Amino acid sequence: xxxxxxxxxxxxxxxxxxVPTLPALADATSDGIAHYRELLAEGNPAELWExxxxxxxxxxxxxxxxxxxxxxxxxxxxxxxxxxxxxPRYFADTKRxxxxxxxxxxxxxxxxxIPAAEVAATPFGxxxxxxxxxxxxxxxxxxxxxxxxxxxxxxxxxxMYEVGKRAFHFRGGPHDFGCVTCHGDDGKRIRxxxxxxxxxxxxxxxxxxxxxxYRVSSGELWSMQRRLNDCFRQQRFPYPLYGSDVTIALSxxxxxxxxxxxxxxxxxxxx
Amino acid sequence: MNTxxxxxxxxxxxxGLFGVLVAAGLVTAEEARAAGWxxxxxxxxxxxxxxxxxxxxxxxxxxxxxxxxxxxxxxxAVVPVxxxxxxxxxxxxxxxxxKNPSMLAASFTLPDGTPGDISTRVKMGQTSSVYALVKAxxxxxxxxxxxxxxxxxxxx
Amino acid sequence: MAGPMRxxxxxNGTETEVKVLMSHxxxxxxxxxxxxxxxxxxxxxxxxATHNGRVVLSGQFGPAVSKxxxxxxxxxxxxxxxxxxVSWVDNKGDKRSDEVVVS
Numbered sequence: 001x002x003x004x005x006x007x008x009x010x011x012x013x014x015x016x017x018x019v020p021t022l023p024a025l026a027d028a029t030s031d032g033i034a035h036y037r038e039l040l041a042e043g044n045p046a047e048l049w050e051x052x053x054x055x056x057x058x059x060x061x062x063x064x065x066x067x068x069x070x071x072x073x074x075x076x077x078x079x080x081x082x083x084x085x086x087x088p089r090y091f092a093d094t095k096r097x098x099x100x101x102x103x104x105x106x107x108x109x110x111x112x113x114i115p116a117a118e119v120a121a122t123p124f125g126x127x128x129x130x131x132x133x134x135x136x137x138x139x140x141x142x143x144x145x146x147x148x149x150x151x152x153x154x155x156x157x158x159x160m161y162e163v164g165k166r167a168f169h170f171r172g173g174p175h176d177f178g179c180v181t182c183h184g185d186d187g188k189r190i191r192x193x194x195x196x197x198x199x200x201x202x203x204x205x206x207x208x209x210x211x212x213x214y215r216v217s218s219g220e221l222w223s224m225q226r227r228l229n230d231c232f233r234q235q236r237f238p239y240p241l242y243g244s245d246v247t248i249a250l251s252x253x254x255x256x257x258x259x260x261x262x263x264x265x266x267x268x269x270x271x
Numbered sequence: 272m273n274t275x276x277x278x279x280x281x282x283x284x285x286x287g288l289f290g291v292l293v294a295a296g297l298v299t300a301e302e303a304r305a306a307g308w309x310x311x312x313x314x315x316x317x318x319x320x321x322x323x324x325x326x327x328x329x330x331x332x333x334x335x336x337x338x339x340x341x342x343x344x345x346x347x348a349v350v351p352v353x354x355x356x357x358x359x360x361x362x363x364x365x366x367x368x369x370k371n372p373s374m375l376a377a378s379f380t381l382p383d384g385t386p387g388d389i390s391t392r393v394k395m396g397q398t399s400s401v402y403a404l405v406k407a408x409x410x411x412x413x414x415x416x417x418x419x420x421x422x423x424x425x426x427x
Numbered sequence: 428m429a430g431p432m433r434x435x436x437x438x439n440g441t442e443t444e445v446k447v448l449m450s451h452x453x454x455x456x457x458x459x460x461x462x463x464x465x466x467x468x469x470x471x472x473x474x475x476a477t478h479n480g481r482v483v484l485s486g487q488f489g490p491a492v493s494k495x496x497x498x499x500x501x502x503x504x505x506x507x508x509x510x511x512x513v514s515w516v517d518n519k520g521d522k523r524s525d526e527v528v529v530s
Contacts (some may be wrong), residue, residue, distance in 0.1 A: 032343030032419070039341055039351035043392075045495035048450045085434045216349045219452075219494035271345045308472040308518075313489040349493045368491060372457060376491035384503040385483050386442075392493040394455070 012207035025264040030194075037269075040064040046137050046267035053138025056131055062112030069197060071107035073100070073139065085264050088252045090154040097160040099251045100136055101225055102243035120242035124226050133221045136212045140266035148205060152254035156253065160245075164253025167246055168198070173236040179250070181208075182234070193271070198254055206264025208254040214270040221267065224251060275382045313375050318402075321367060322411075327404055330411035333358060338403045338416045339390070347395040347420040356387030358407035364389055370399035395420050443505030443529055445476060445483075446512050447498045450498040455490040463519040471496065474515040478505055505529050 034195045073083035074091070088099040090113070094106055105116040108128070119128040152158050171178035181205045182188065183198040197208035211224045222230075225247050229239050296376040315321035322328065325362075339353035354364050364387060365378040387405060395418065402415045430450035437444050449471065456468025468490050476484040483502040505511070507529055514524035 029343060029421075032341060033345050033421075036341035036343060036345050036351070039339075039353075040349065040392075043446055043448055043497040045448055045450075045497070045501065048430060048448055048495060051433055052430060215348045255324065273504070308487055313487070353499075359503075365511055371491050373489060373491065375489055377486060377488050379484060379486045379500075381484060386501055388501055389484075390499040392497050394453075394491045394493055 003126075040216070040269050044267070044269040045219070046141075046212075046221055046269060047266065048142045049134045049137035049214075051138075053134035053136070056135055057138065062108065062114040064111065064113040066111045066113075068104075068107055068111060068135075070111055073102070073103055080139055080142045081147060082143055083180055084140045084266070085146045085148045086150060088157075088160065088248050088255060089151050090156045095156075097154075097156050097248055097252060099224065099248045100139060101132060102221055102248060104132055104135055105243055116243075124223070125220050133212065133223055136223050137221055137267045140212055140264065143264050144266070145263050145269055147260055148209060148255055148258040150252065152256055160249045160252040161256050163245070164249035164251070167250055168253055175236060177235040177237075179231065179235070182231075199257065201257055201259070201261030204254050205258035205264075207263055208251070208258050209264045210266055210268035210270065212266055213270040216269065216271055222270075297403055307311060309378070312378070313373055316372070318367070318369065318374060322404070323371070325365060325375070325399060325404065327406070327411040327413075328364075332411035333405070333412035333414065336387075336403055336405050336412060336414045338401065338414055340401060340416055340418055342417075343419045343421060344395065345421060346399070349392050350395050350401075350418060350420070351390065351392050351399060352403075353390035354387070354403040354405070356403075356405045356407060356412075358387065358405060358412065360408035361387030361405055362408075363406035364405040366391070367402040367404060368393060368395055368399055369402070370397050371395065429521055429523045432513055432523065432525040434511065434513055434525055436505070436509075436527050436529045437528050438505045438507055438509075440458065442501050442503055442510070443509075444501045445499065445511055445513075447496075448473075449496045449498075449513075449515060449523075451494070451496060451515075451517065453490060453492055453496060454486075455496045455525050457490075469517065469519055471515045471517045474482075474513065476500070476511065476513045478502060479509050483511075484506075 004007045060067050070077045072090045073080065074086055075083050084100060087103065088097050090097050097108065105119055108114040108119060109116040109216065114128060119132065122129040125133070152161055168179045171181065179198065181194050188195040196203035198204050198207055209228045211222065213222055215222045224241060228247055228250060232239055272377050309324065312321060312324035315324050322330065335357045335389040337355040339355065340351060352366055352368065355366065362381055363378065364381065366376045367374045368376055377391055379389050381387060398417070398419045400415045402413055404411060404413045432450065433448040435446045451470055451471050453471065454466055454469040456465070458466045460466050470490045470492065471488045473484045475482055476489070484500050488496065509529040510526055511529060512524060512526045515520065516522040
């Protein structure tokens with residue numbers, strides 16, 4: 001059942017990429033959809049995750065019965081405001097560039113004693129993953145309205161940016177797709193979905209800066225990794241491991257591209 | 272005398288007894304649930320049956336009711352619908368969706384002092400007319416609007 | 428079981444506007460799980476909003492109200508510091524009640 005739907009989707013996506021939509025028709029539709037999104041913006045259920053996330057940050061949990069209040073997201077221990085728009089970044093304690101999700105895994109393991117590998121292996125929307133989704137909702141909301149300012153001063157940050165850029169442009173799989181196939185030109189769309197040109201600052205800020213987001217179609221909060229995984233699926237690539245370097249590299253590339261080009265609206269509400 | 276309870280009981284006419292009693296802490300929610308939820312109306316499969324179950328008969332038209340909803344919904348799982356009635360004495364508002372398996376989506380009872388202005392979100396299986404039914408001063412009125420539902424692309 | 432609601436109530440001096448997000452599956456009873464079995468309906472049936480103990484809105488939901496329901500309405504009166512409470516029950520008897528102070 002699932003695989004049949006998948007096959008239909010495949011046909012549609014590949015076709016839509018090749019056939020331009022009639023401009024007039026598309027514009028009327030776009031206006032209608034813009035109105036729909038405007039009406040939805042009020043009362044974004046992501047707020048339910050934000051509430052839970054704030055509680056989780058302060059709740060003593062895990063084998064060590066500790067809170068996350070001493071977690072360093074890059075702005076100093078316990079500083080949450082403004083952290084989201086400066087991630088991914090290099091952390092001296094782990095000697096790695098980390099995005100928000102992989103950094104949370106580190107904090108949960110070191111502070112609370114919750115094994116990172118177990119969390120990473122948990123399916124989205126379940127158990128500790130659900131907790132991470134709540135945490136990223138709250139943490140990103142604390143940077144709402146701030147410009148992206150993802151650092152590239154450390155050599156590791158520069159390297160991750162370059163790796164991310166290469167990963168973005170790498171094509172492969174049964175359709176010879178890469179991120180760039182769907183997100184490398186202005187004005188592309190698949191059916192009614194406008195595809196942001198993520199190589200351009202303004203679109204990168206809009207597209208990257210909306211996630212994590214409440215996903216209307218599933219009624220769940222999707223983290224950035226889940227968003228990217230879904231694109232890996234559309235690209236017929238295998239899913240990257242949770243918190244793995246390819247995800248972080250792609251986020252570094254998108255985040256740096258978005259720098260100064262728009263305000264973070266995460267957690268947004270998305271189709 | 273418990274003024275809170277008395278106030279709650281006073282507004283009983285418009286609310287249905289059980290809603291009031293729950294609010295006043297006199298009956299449990301379970302007791303109210305059995306008696307309160309209008310199952311026949313929510314089970315109705317046709318407009319005639321739904322209107323009959325709601326006691327609305329043949330509602331009239333009114334230009335004093337606004338249905339605020341998009342022309343197109345990107346996803347039928349979440350369709351924003353707002354109903355605004357400037358009819359004096361608006362006491363009840365219901366939202367019905369013609370092509371859903373059961374037409375009635377939600378209904379609201381508005382005591383004195385609560386204006387006819389409510390927004391919520393509903394599911395739509397397909398493109399359909401959406402109806403706002405309003406009871407004001409004992410009379411029923413209805414307006415409608417067609418909302419297109421696109422299935423959207425893939426993913427998720 | 429069900430998480431807390433997010434309630435906002437803001438007074439403009441003459442009226443109070445209330446916005447509520449509820450955490451609920453709102454399962455229709457028409458969907459099938461991966462094994463093909465029907466997932467039973469599970470949805471909020473009734474809700475009540477009170478202001479300082481007086482009912483200002485009561486509602487009934489069917490399964491066609493969206494998952495994680497959103498509701499917005501107004502009532503006359505209400506001042507900063509007053510209490511607004513929203514309560515719901517669902518078809519399985521689960522219930523939830525949350526309170527917020529008017530801002």
